[in-house]
Structure formats: structure tokens, C-alpha cells
Amino acid sequence: xxLADGVxxxxxxxxFRVLFSKYxxxxxxxxxxxxxxxxxxxxxxxxxxRTKTQHLQVRNxxxxxxxxxxxxxxxxxxxxxxxxxxxxxxxxKLLVDTAQVKYEFRRAGVDWDDEFKLFMEVYFGxxxxxxxxxxxxxxxxxxxxxxxxxxxxEFKIDSRPSKQRIDLRxxxxxxxxxxxxxxxxxxxxxxxxxxxxxxxxxxxxESGVPFTVREFSEELRLLMTDAASDETLFPVPRRLKQEYxxxxxxxxFPGFDLKxxxxxxxxxxxxxxxxxxxxxxxxxxxxxxxxxVPLLLSLYHLLTPAKTxxxxxxxxxxxxxxxxxxxxxxxxxxxxxxxELMQRxxxxxxxxxxxxxxxxxxxxxxxxxxxxxxRALLEVFNAPMTPGMIALADKVLKKSAKVYYFNRESGTTRxxxxxxxxxxxxxxxxxxxxxxxxxxxNEVVARAVANAGRKEADDx
Amino acid sequence: xxxxRKLMTFKEAIHQTPDVTDSWRQGLQALRAEDRxxxxxxxxxxxxxxxxxxxxxxxxxxxxxxxxxxxxxxHEDRNDEVIYWTEMHTGSDSEVKVVIKxxxxxxxxxxxxxxxxxxxxxxxxxxxxxxxxxxxxxxQQKLMAQVGLRxxxxxxxxxxxxx
Numbered sequence: 001x002x003l004a005d006g007v008x009x010x011x012x013x014x015x016f017r018v019l020f021s022k023y024x025x026x027x028x029x030x031x032x033x034x035x036x037x038x039x040x041x042x043x044x045x046x047x048x049x050r051t052k053t054q055h056l057q058v059r060n061x062x063x064x065x066x067x068x069x070x071x072x073x074x075x076x077x078x079x080x081x082x083x084x085x086x087x088x089x090x091x092x093k094l095l096v097d098t099a100q101v102k103y104e105f106r107r108a109g110v111d112w113d114d115e116f117k118l119f120m121e122v123y124f125g126x127x128x129x130x131x132x133x134x135x136x137x138x139x140x141x142x143x144x145x146x147x148x149x150x151x152x153x154e155f156k157i158d159s160r161p162s163k164q165r166i167d168l169r170x171x172x173x174x175x176x177x178x179x180x181x182x183x184x185x186x187x188x189x190x191x192x193x194x195x196x197x198x199x200x201x202x203x204x205x206e207s208g209v210p211f212t213v214r215e216f217s218e219e220l221r222l223l224m225t226d227a228a229s230d231e232t233l234f235p236v237p238r239r240l241k242q243e244y245x246x247x248x249x250x251x252x253f254p255g256f257d258l259k260x261x262x263x264x265x266x267x268x269x270x271x272x273x274x275x276x277x278x279x280x281x282x283x284x285x286x287x288x289x290x291x292x293v294p295l296l297l298s299l300y301h302l303l304t305p306a307k308t309x310x311x312x313x314x315x316x317x318x319x320x321x322x323x324x325x326x327x328x329x330x331x332x333x334x335x336x337x338x339x340e341l342m343q344r345x346x347x348x349x350x351x352x353x354x355x356x357x358x359x360x361x362x363x364x365x366x367x368x369x370x371x372x373x374x375r376a377l378l379e380v381f382n383a384p385m386t387p388g389m390i391a392l393a394d395k396v397l398k399k400s401a402k403v404y405y406f407n408r409e410s411g412t413t414r415x416x417x418x419x420x421x422x423x424x425x426x427x428x429x430x431x432x433x434x435x436x437x438x439x440x441x442n443e444v445v446a447r448a449v450a451n452a453g454r455k456e457a458d459d460x
Numbered sequence: 461x462x463x464x465r466k467l468m469t470f471k472e473a474i475h476q477t478p479d480v481t482d483s484w485r486q487g488l489q490a491l492r493a494e495d496r497x498x499x500x501x502x503x504x505x506x507x508x509x510x511x512x513x514x515x516x517x518x519x520x521x522x523x524x525x526x527x528x529x530x531x532x533x534x535h536e537d538r539n540d541e542v543i544y545w546t547e548m549h550t551g552s553d554s555e556v557k558v559v560i561k562x563x564x565x566x567x568x569x570x571x572x573x574x575x576x577x578x579x580x581x582x583x584x585x586x587x588x589x590x591x592x593x594x595x596x597x598x599x600q601q602k603l604m605a606q607v608g609l610r611x612x613x614x615x616x617x618x619x620x621x622x623x
Contacts, residue, residue: 422613442605450545450584450608 054347056095057139062087062131065411072400073342076361077351078416078432079406085351086188087131088406089318090124090212092349093185095140096316098171099178104215106177108203116169126208138166183316184219184302185212188324188351190294193217197268197282199224220297227260229267234258234296238305241340243384247333252292252326256280269293291325292334299337302346309344317346323354332381335360336389339396355434361401362419368397405432467540470508470532473576479520480574483511491529495548498587499531501618508532508541517569525558527566530577535622543582546616551588556600559586563609588614 058067064084069075077085094101101123105111112118120129193199193213199220205213227233234257235245256271261279270279271289282290298319302311322338323331331354341348350357363380374393375385383389403417405427416428423429430436474484488496490510501507510531517526531544545566549559563584570578586609604610 422615438601442601443610445605446608446610447583449606450582452608454579454581 055139055141056088056092057137058088058091059137060133060135061091061138062128063408063411064088064406064413067404067406067413068415069404069413070402070415071347071349072402072417073347074338074361074399074401075347075349076357076401076403077349077406078353078358078403078434080408080433083406083408084411085406086320087124089185089320089349089351090210091138092140092316093183093212093318094123094168095138095166095171096183097181098175100181101211101215102172102175103177103179104202104211104218108214110207114173116172119172122207123211125210128210132168136168138168140166180313182313183318184298184311184314185216186295186298186317186319186322187212187216188320189213190216191290191324193220194269194282194290194294197270198266216294216298219301220294223297223301224260224267227267229260229262231260232257233260233269233300239300240303240337241388243386243389244333244337244340247336247383248296251330251333252289258293258296287325288327288330292330295319295322295334299341303337303340303344310346315345315347317341317348319348319350321352322350323352323357328356329382331356332360332383336381336383339392342399343392343395353434355431355438358403358419358431358434361403364397364401365417365419372397403432468576468579470511470530470541470543470577470580473574473580474509474511474530476576477574479569480511480513480516483513483516484509485511488531491531492548495529495587495589498548498589498614499544499546499616499618501533502620506534506536506620508534513566513569525561525565527562527569531616531618532580533618536620538581538622540581542622543577543580544616544618545582545584547584547586548589549586550590551586551611551614552590553600556604560604560607560609563604563607567608584609585616586611587616590614 054071056067056069056071058064061067062084063082064087067084067088069077069088077088079085105122110122112122116132117129120132121127124131187210189210190213193216199217201221202214202218205217234253235249239245240248253271255274257274259270259272259279260267261270261272262268263281268281270281271285272279285293302314302317304311319338322334326334335357338348338350352358360380364377367376367380374390374395374397377393377397378385378389383393401417402415403419405414405416407414407427414425414427416423416425416432418428419431421429421435426436427433430439471484474480483490486509487504487507488499488510490512491499510529512529514526514528517524527545528548529546531546532541533544534541547559547562549555549562563586566584586604588611601611
């Protein structure tokens with residue numbers, strides 16, 4: 001018996017909700033589905049959903065033979081060194097911000113005279129022109145999800161990314177320079193940008209230094225240009241939530257304030273003892289402090305104190321190896337601030353070698369699945385249960401998180417977002433190699449203990 | 461020298477252990493039907509039998525935290541059989557202490573009441589009978605390893621090569 005249109009529409013909506021929940025999609029139903037059933041026809045087309053999810057597909061680009069990444073509100077990339085994580089993130093920046101990349105280069109007097117290989121060298125860094133070959137392909141866009149099947153049977157979901165191939169040479173050649181950036185990139189080499197205690201200008205760097213490092217340094221420089229000598233950069237009221245300031249003070253700057261002072265007329269960053277003691281220049285800070293300060297300044301830039309949630313125009317944030325130099329407690333604080341970025345609507349991508357970051361994602365997914373509230377998430381991070389933090393955690397629990405493993409041997413990526421410790425694929429059960437060592441240590445020790453002092457049966 | 465004399469089998473050791481003398485069963489037949497799918501042997505012909513320890517010792521030690529099963533396997537890279545002491549139990553961090561107590565009971569029982577079985581190379585494994593919510597890096601795994609116990613998820617996979 002045929003179902004009434006209204007009933008079928010409600011059933012469809014219910015099925016879609018299940019699918020969205022299963023695949024963590026962010027649905028935007030087409031108008032046809034908002035109003036019920038698709039228009040009747042002899043051969044009804046499968047319902048098509050559009051999602052806000054961005055999909056990046058890369059083929060034959062440096063160490064990457066085949067990568068398919070569907071970005072969530074948070075996307076985490078894991079994998080061994082030189083497996084292509086950083087190259088993919090730099091490529092993402094180039095694809096999203098071609099106009100701004102050209103603008104920055106032009107401003108710094110970098111001109112590759114439309115020679116694409118030279119552009120590759122100045123963008124990705126010296127020796128990287130061979131990343132791109134005649135076999136390289138890439139697509140970036142919103143995939144369309146086709147849902148096939150009868151409403152009574154199980155739906156099949158099939159993601160088909162945009163078939164429009166990006167010609168990188170054309171993109172670089174034809175895009176007009178524009179100042180506005182959409183993707184803020186915090187590179188793994190961030191500590192180098194402050195080596196003298198003050199960030200260098202974009203044009204200070206040699207042209208063989210990757211664009212993302214030069215640009216990050218420039219962003220910091222601009223951020224600090226107007227800061228006065230003797231100005232305190234941390235802690236500062238209205239810069240970051242009080243809760244973050246307290247946690248950072250406790251875990252990263254115990255007994256110190258981050259300040260600007262002047263050494264023979266040259267401004268520089270120092271850590272100044274909160275009790276009025278002496279100032280410590282950049283090179284004597286702890287490794288974690290040196291690594292974290294560039295990240296802190298980035299967060300100042302992104303977590304605007306005004307009523308607007310995001311920095312104007314910026315939609316994406318990429319942070320490479322956020323854990324560098326940090327104690328696990330400090331990593332927890334940084335993860336909370338990553339949540340803050342997500343809650344403000346940024347699409348955040350991070351690469352990591354830290355099992356703790358994946359533990360956090362694993363907790364996020366399972367807490368959401370089990371319907372836990374924000375308090376439980378805060379408990380994971382041992383964070384204060386203030387109304388502001390609870391509201392943040394409640395919102396973050398509704399966000400999607402994706403995890404991708406980069407396999408260096410095969411040059412491919414794999415979606416390991418379920419982080420299933422029982423998955424037959426070692427890359428997923430071992431969380432991209434990050435918990436592999438721990439698992440193996442447990443197994444070897446358990447076996448040794450279980451068999452300690454054993455005698456031959458026939459000798460008993 | 462191991463290769464010069466006949467090694468005791470799991471079946472013989474069970475028969476020579478008074479507490480469990482009649483407990484040996486072929487293949488995985490000592491396991492409850494619902495538990496058998498949780499054990500995946502690469503070559504089932506290499507299974508050397510199983511024994512339900514829990515049921516066999518029930519009357520003797522009714523209040524103890526008894527262990528579930530022993531499963532023997534002949535690996536291709538070993539002359540002797542290896543016993544997989546297997547506990548089917550809810551996979552949850554909150555159950556770690558309970559399963560550790562069971563493992564401690566097993567170790568004591570093997571020492572005091574089952575020296576023939578205690579002589580075998582073995583693994584002491586906890587197999588989740590329900591959905592697991594444990595991670596490989598959780599401190600509980602370390603605690604378990606220190607008493608010789610490891611959690612293998614919802615499937616005990618026995619490979620031909622022990623390694």
C-alpha cells in the first residue's frame with residue numbers, strides 16, 4: 001500500500017537523520033526535500049543531499065599517491081614522518097587561498113614570471129618543484145551524497161566528489177591577487193619565526209623557505225607591530241577566557257608574564273617574573289614555552305575579543321603538530337582552545353604525533369554517541385566546570401571530528417575516524433601508529449609476566 | 461631437550477589435574493555456544509582442545525573469582541602446545557579490577573592445584589563479551605600487564621605463528 005506523501009516525507013527525514021548521525025554529516029536538504037517528496041516521474045532520481053562538508057581529493061602529488069579527505073569541524077591527520085601530511089595541508093592552503101598567496105608574494109617582490117616550477121619552489125620550499133607532475137590531480141569542493149535504495153531497505157550512501165578537476169597551473173596563473181585570507185596556517189616550524197625574540201618580515205626570509213612559514217612570521221609581526229614596549233601580552237583581560245588564562249598560567253607560564261621589553265631600542269618578547277624579578281629572553285625559555293608563544297599569538301588573532309565570533313574572512317585554521325614541546329597537561333589546555341575555535345565556527349585541521357590528541361577525539365566521539373553532556377567532556381580535560389566552559393563543551397559535542405591516517409608505504413590515506421581499537425586494520429586499531437608501541441609493550445610485558453618462572457611439564 | 465622426548469599435551473595435563481580431570485573437550489566445545497564466536501583460530505585443526513575451568517572448580521571454590529576457560533593451540537613455530545587462558549567478561553574500564561582478581565586467582569590455582577597446566581607456555585587474555593570501551597593506552601592496560609593479563613577486545617585471534 002502506498003504511503004501518504006506526508007508520512008513518507010517524515011520517514012525519509014527520519015532515515016536521513018540516522019544517516020547524518022552515522023556519517024556525521026551536516027545536512028542541508030534540498031528544497032525538494034524540505035517540502036516532502038521529489039516531484040513524481042517515471043524514473044525517480046535518487047534523493048540528493050548537499051552537505052557543507054568539504055572534500056579534498058589528491059592524486060600523485062609528491063609522496064601522496066591517493067588521498068581522499070572529507071573535512072569535519074575538526075580534522076586530524078596522523079601518520080609517520082614524510083607521509084605527506086604537511087604537503088597536503090600546504091596544498092589545501094594554496095587551493096583555498098590562491099589569491100592571498102599571490103598577494104603576499106607580490107607584496108614581497110617575489111615574481112616567478114609565470115614559471116610554474118619556480119612557483120612550486122617558492123611556495124612549498126626549496127627542492128619541492130617535483131611534487132607536481134603531469135599525473136598530479138586534485139579536486140576540492142563539496143561532495144554530493146547520493147542516497148540510493150528503497151525506504152524499506154538499507155540506504156546506501158556514496159560520496160561522489162565534484163568531478164571538476166583543478167588545474168593547479170591554471171589556478172596559480174590566472175587567479176588575481178587579493179589580500180583577504182580564508183585559511184590561517186600555523187606551521188610546524190613556528191618556533192623559528194621568533195628565534196630572535198621578534199618575528200621577521202615575510203621578505204626577510206630566503207625564497208627557499210616555505211610560504212606558510214614566511215606568512216606566519218609576517219602575521220605575527222603585524223600582530224605585534226602596534227604593541228608598546230613594556231606591554232604585557234599574557235595574561236591580559238579580555239584576551240582569551242578567564243578559564244584559559246588560569247590554565248595557561250598554571251601549566252605554561254607558572255610565575256611568569258609574557259611581555260615586550262626593549263633591548264637597546266629593539267623590542268623583544270620576554271618572560272617576566274610575576275613577582276617583579278628579572279626578564280628572560282626567548283632563547284632561555286623552556287622548549288614548550290618557545291613552541292607555545294607563537295601558537296598563543298595565533299589564538300589571540302583568531303579568538304577575537306569583539307562580538308564577532310571569527311576573524312573576518314577566515315574560515316579555516318590549520319595547526320601543524322600542536323603538541324610540540326608541550327607537557328600532556330598543556331596539550332589538554334591547547335585542545336580546549338581548539339574546541340573554542342570549533343565552537344566559533346572555524347573548520348580546524350591539525351596534524352599530530354600525539355596519542356593524547358587522538359584520545360581526546362576518541363572521547364569526544366564516544367561521549368557524543370552515548371549522549372553525555374558537556375560536563376563529561378570537561379572532566380576528560382580536568383577543566384573548570386564554569387557555565388561558559390559547560391556551554392562550550394555542550395556545543396563541541398555536536399561537532400564532527402574526522403581522523404585520517406597517512407600510509408607512507410602505499411602513499412594513500414585512510415579514514416580511521418572511528419578509532420576502533422578492535423579494527424582489523426592496524427592503522428586504525430593502532431591509531432595510525434600512535435598507540436602501537438603502547439599496545440605492543442602491554443602485550444610483551446603481559447606475556448613475560450604470565451610465563452615467569454615456568455618449568456617444563458615433564459619435569460614436575 | 462624439547463625435541464628428544466614427547467611433550468605433555470594439554471589434554472594429558474587436564475586429565476592429570478584432579479580439579480578439572482574430566483573437563484577436556486575437543487576444539488572449542490568447552491566454551492559456551494555464545495562465547496565460541498569470540499575465539500578466531502587461524503587454523504582450527506591446530507586447536508588442541510579446551511576446558512571449562514569455572515564450572516569444574518565451582519563446587520570446590522564457590523565464592524572465588526574463578527577463571528573461565530583454557531584453550532590449547534599448536535603453533536607451527538613451537539613444539540609444545542600453548543594455552544590461552546581466556547576470560548569472557550564485559551569490556552569496560554570499571555571491570556578491570558574484577559578481571560585482575562580473576563587472573564590472580566588463576567595464577568594461584570595453577571601454582572597450587574594445577575602444576576602440570578602451569579608448566580605450559582601461556583597467554584592470559586580477557587575477551588570482551590560486550591562492546592568494549594577501553595583504549596590501548598589506558599593505564600588499566602598497564603596494570604593488567606603487570607599481572608600477566610592483557611585485554612584483546614571482543615575477539616581472541618590465534619595465529620599460526622606465535623612469534
